[in-house]
Each structure stands twice: as C-alpha cells, then as structure tokens.
Amino acid sequence: MQLLLNRTSPYARIARIVALEKGYADTLTLVWSDPWNDDAQLLQHNPVRRVPVLVTDDGQSIAESLLIALYLNRVGTGTDLLPSQRYADILHLSGLAQGLIDAAFTTMIMRKHHGKEIDDSILGQRRLQAIARTLPVLNEGYAAAPAEDLTLADIVVAVGLDYLAFRLPEVAWRQQYPALAALHARMLQRRSFADTVFS
C-alpha cells in the first residue's frame, strides 16, 4: 500500500498516523509528493491534485483524509478507532476538528498568496471566527469525554491543534482550553505522532 503525502499537510498527517496506529508501519510505502506543482504521480492518482491519497495493493486510489481513515480502520489491525458505542460522538468531534483544520489551512494558504491583510477580508474574518468558535466546543467535548482508548477524533483534534501550533501560533488554545491542552500533550507522546512531526 502507498500513501502520497507531503510533510506539512495536516490532512496527510491524519492519514499517516491512522496507518501507523492500524499496523501499517512496516508495509506502507510513503510517496513524497508536491501538490503545488505538476507532480505526475499525484495527478495520476488524484486529478484534484491534493494530498493525501492512499493507493491500495489492488491499485485503487482513495483521496480525502477521513475516507482514508475509515478504510484503514476497517482493514487494519489494532484498536478500533470508531467503536460503535461512541460512533456518533467520535464523528461529531472529528467533523468539527476537520472544519478547524480547513479554516486554519486556508488561512495559512491565503496569507501565503495574498499577504496577511487577507485576514481582514470578509472570508478571512469568517475563517478566524470559525477557529475561535470551534475550539471551545471541542474543549467542552473533551472535558466531558472519557479518556479511554484512542479514537479517530483524538487523532484529528490533536493534529488540528498541532497544526495551529505550527502555522498559527498566535491562537492561544493551550492557555484557554485545558482539556485540549491535555489531549494534545497525551497524543504527542504516541510514537505515531512523534514519527510524523510537521517539518
């Protein structure tokens, strides 16, 4: 199985961490890809030209980080990241965290292309508001959630927080949201997180 990815994508990191947690550390081939240039191999597997893309041993390509996570959770080994007792809750938190990542990633990419003043545009403000509104909701979810086995939400939320720390360090989530700070610290101790740091 192959994973097309780059080192700074939060979406690719989610897919890679799930692959590691689901027993693919030795059998997954990492294919470093450049979605911002004409990367022929990436285009062959994903005409949308985005990472991550998982290519199964049968040659089927799967795009979209959360769909890759669903696939790996089904076919891999180890902890079930979507146990049925908490299925809706885990999808709820994962969806919110994916929205947080979308807002943070788009903020960063728009700044890169248009300068930081783009944050003052209507859409720029909407993205920053989305981040500010989503963090307390996630924090409440984690303050209430039992810290049991690893779930998909733990991975997506912690990657989102680590992406904020990497790209938008001015967002002070650690000080404001203790349940998220605790989750982040716990997740960073896992080998799957340590082996996939943003760089």
Ligand SMILES: N[C@@H](CCC(=O)N[C@@H](CS)C(=O)NCC(=O)O)C(=O)O
């Ligand atoms: N919804 C997608 C988002 C993937 C995505 O936006 N990937 C970025 C890298 S962080 C990318 O490849 N962007 C290139 C582009 O948008 O042209 C997912 O969850 O996998």
